[in-house]
Amino acid sequence: MEAFRAEILAVPDDPRSGAPIVHHADGLLVVENGIVVAVGDHADLAGRFAEAGVTHFPGKTIVPGFVDAHVHYPQTERIAAHGAQLLDWLDRHIFPAETAFADRDHADAIAGFFLDELLRNGTTSALVYATVHPESVDALFEAALTRDMRIVSGKVLMDQGAPDGLRDTVETGRADSEALIAKWRGRGRLRYAVTPRFALTSTDAQLVSAGEMVAAHPDVLMHTHLAENLGEVAAVAARFTTAKDYLDAYDRFGLVGDRSVFAHCIQMDDDAFARMVAKGAHAAFCPTSNLFLGSGLFDLEKACAHGVGVGIGTDIGAGTSFSLLHTLGEAYKVCQMRGVSLDPFRALHLATVGGARALGIADRVGALKVGQEADFAVLDPCATPLLARRTAGADLHDRLFALQILGDDRAVAFTYLAGKLAHQRDRI
Numbered sequence: 327m328e329a330f331r332a333e334i335l336a337v338p339d340d341p342r343s344g345a346p347i348v349h350h351a352d353g354l355l356v357v358e359n360g361i362v363v364a365v366g367d368h369a370d371l372a373g374r375f376a377e378a379g380v381t382h383f384p385g386k387t388i389v390p391g392f393v394d395a396h397v398h399y400p401q402t403e404r405i406a407a408h409g410a411q412l413l414d415w416l417d418r419h420i421f422p423a424e425t426a427f428a429d430r431d432h433a434d435a436i437a438g439f440f441l442d443e444l445l446r447n448g449t450t451s452a453l454v455y456a457t458v459h460p461e462s463v464d465a466l467f468e469a470a471l472t473r474d475m476r477i478v479s480g481k482v483l484m485d486q487g488a489p490d491g492l493r494d495t496v497e498t499g500r501a502d503s504e505a506l507i508a509k510w511r512g513r514g515r516l517r518y519a520v521t522p523r524f525a526l527t528s529t530d531a532q533l534v535s536a537g538e539m540v541a542a543h544p545d546v547l548m549h550t551h552l553a554e555n556l557g558e559v560a561a562v563a564a565r566f567t568t569a570k571d572y573l574d575a576y577d578r579f580g581l582v583g584d585r586s587v588f589a590h591c592i593q594m595d596d597d598a599f600a601r602m603v604a605k606g607a608h609a610a611f612c613p614t615s616n617l618f619l620g621s622g623l624f625d626l627e628k629a630c631a632h633g634v635g636v637g638i639g640t641d642i643g644a645g646t647s648f649s650l651l652h653t654l655g656e657a658y659k660v661c662q663m664r665g666v667s668l669d670p671f672r673a674l675h676l677a678t679v680g681g682a683r684a685l686g687i688a689d690r691v692g693a694l695k696v697g698q699e700a701d702f703a704v705l706d707p708c709a710t711p712l713l714a715r716r717t718a719g720a721d722l723h724d725r726l727f728a729l730q731i732l733g734d735d736r737a738v739a740f741t742y743l744a745g746k747l748a749h750q751r752d753r754i
């Protein structure tokens with residue numbers, strides 16, 4: 327048994343519901359076999375767990391590990407690619423980069439770097455795109471298994487609209503996905519996601535096949551992109567002429583359900599959000615990506631007013647930071663553009679529990695509740711001279727907001743996976 331003493335903060339429920347946040351100014355998190363067995367005030371718990379070895383983080387704040395609800399590991403090296411919006415950006419920058427993942431050694435190298443980068447940023451769970459190559463999933467899952475991370479991923483299904491070397495067929499896409507599901511089921515903290523890239527890169531036959539796989543395997547997720555860019559939406563409308571809208575184009579193939587996560591959801595009307603809610607589908611809000619590609623402003627208020635479950639995604643490599651703290655800062659700015667001030671406690675809720683719900687793992691992680699896995703980040707509000715000056719004497723709400731606006735990987739002093747140290751910043 328081990329214990330961690332610091333300020334502790336978690337936001338298990340949407341604060342707008344009036345539910346309290348969990349806050350212990352001088353707290354103790356007690357962990358046994360990787361599971362949280364107690365969390366509370368140090369003064370209340372220290373006696374009861376006197377035999378536990380205590381690691382003390384004075385001046386720092388323990389928060390649940392962040393959950394990245396949408397990210398592409400093969401795009402790690404193409405972050406910050408200049409000069410294009412979605413469809414051109416894919417052709418010019420992304421498809422060439424993804425072609426290289428036919429090489430297993432390359433996939434292994436990037437997978438390891440990517441997962442370490444998540445850990446450097448306090449991210450302990452993620453829903454991750456691989457490439458069309460099944461080996462790219464093996465590379466990521468093997469690296470995640472070694473680190474004992476909660477990673478959900480799957481082979482991209484893409485049988486049209488992509489260059490040679492980056493397309494599968496209905497048959498190989500199905501066979502490779504089924505083989506990966508069977509191979510990785512029940513191993514470590516991994517889960518599979520059936521991953522059609524987006525509606526434009528799969529034939530109808532492949533979308534049918536994807537829907538059949540989702541129906542056949544109740545333990546897998548469905549992960550794709552939805553209504554990101556106006557040119558994309560127009561192309562979808564031109565192809566699926568009898569579909570009501572982009573969401574309906576997926577729905578016809580059985581791809582909209584309570585295990586579905588749709589990245590972006592920008593070009594959406596009320597009716598589309600209402601149908602997402604009726605099916606229990608989730609959205610991943612990816613503000614740095616949406617700004618970088620000029621895609622548009624996600625309407626968080628509209629989505630949440632309808633009751634859509636929302637997580638936060640970095641969407642590397644269209645996204646520009648691995649840090650969910652920084653991503654929350656950009657989410658704040660996107661909401662400002664829509665005349666809404668995103669509350670920092672609500673933002674933390676979205677980046678932890680919101681993502682965990684989208685990934686179907688909210689029973690296991692996200693709130694540091696007793697019985698959950700002890701995945702957490704130790705934040706340093708004095709990580710930089712500016713942060714130290716800005717947060718001196720600040721109350722919790724103000725400090726958390728400053729961390730979201732000014733913070734990034736430098737503000738993550740330590741990251742723990744199942745109670746074990748997984749990352750330590752160079753200079754503490």
Ligand code: GUN
Pocket residue numbers: 398412416420523524551554615641644
């Ligand atoms: N839509 C289809 N593929 C992609 C991708 O790789 N990134 C983003 N942001 N949108 C997509």
Ligand code: ZN
Pocket residue numbers: 396397398551589641
């Ligand atoms: Zn994406």
